[in-house]
Amino acid sequence: MPGVTPAVRAADLSHTYADGRTALSGVTFSVEPGECVGLVGPNGAGKTTLFLRLCGVLPGEPGQASVHGLDPADASQRRKLPETVGVVFQNPDDQLFSPTVREDVAFGPLNLGATSAEACVRAAEALTAVGLADAAERVPFQLSGGEKRRAALAGVLAMRPAVLLLDEPSMFLDPRGRRELIGVVRNLPGTKLIATHDLELVLDTCSRVLVLDGGSLHADGPATALLADAALMDRHGLEVPYRLR
Known part of the structure; x- marks a missing residue:
């Protein structure tokens, strides 16, 4: 879009x-x-490395990437x-x-300099957004796999x-947890880049x-058109989603 700074940009990015x-x-x-873009490919394609470069965990050459400028x-x-x-990394236990749960979600805002009161408000808002408002005082490691993913997501949203x-947000989720996650992701504001095998x-x-x-x-193109391209999917170790066959 002319005149609009991309939320995420990669320019001849190599690692x-x-x-x-x-x-x-x-x-x-x-x-x-505001775009929501899927990043797909086989194991070892470079998806996680790309994320680590975009968030600055891995070093790189200046000028190859930008996030929100x-x-x-x-x-x-x-x-x-x-x-x-x-x-939000593949394994929620890492986060x-x-x-x-409330303290976990409030940790990020506190680390950014928010007051305790502000961090509590942000944590409550984030937990409500992911449907975990009633789990605020629970022990994170006693949550189900789907709840852990939503708690990790809430910790990021609070920032x-x-x-x-x-x-890989849907990894190891049962059907109910996956449906809940899809509902949460659909309602999230902002720009989203999702690396996944779950087409x-x-x-x-x-x-x-x-x-x-x-x-x-x-x-790089419209999701439905690319994912319905059987030859493209086969070349890159992927399969056309069932509903597009």
Whole structure:
């Protein structure tokens, strides 16, 4: 969209690990503010590496990426990323560590400098948004798998990021947990980039798809059109979702 700064931008983004393995090679795309985009591809495609570059966890060359106008490779700009980009990783146990769900969700805002009162308000709002308002005083590790995912998501939402990166959000969820997650994701504000093998979830939540394989971007277009392309799906180790067959 002319005149609008992309919420997420990658420009010839590449990444090689210390062992010499190239995980990303010349990846270029942009995501407009408010878009929900699916990132799909086989195992080892580079999806998680891309997320780690976008949120500044992995170092990189300046100018190859930006999130909400911030360059993750620039140290001074990277410090501002926690206020701008939220990441929900594959394993929610990596993000849950406090005695209660409420304390876990309030941790992020407190770490950003919010007062205790403000952090409590943000935590309550985030838990309500993901349908866990009644679980605020529960012990995180006693939650079900689906509840843990929603609690981890609430912890990110409480920080009020403009951009949300979701890495395999439906992994290990039962059908009910998956349906609940889809409902939550649909109602979330802001820009969302979802890396997943769950192509049915992509159809339910995303208007656009990026196909990543071998560290390179092979397709970028409307979700329904790309996911219905049997030849494209087969080339990249994917299958056409059942409802599109």
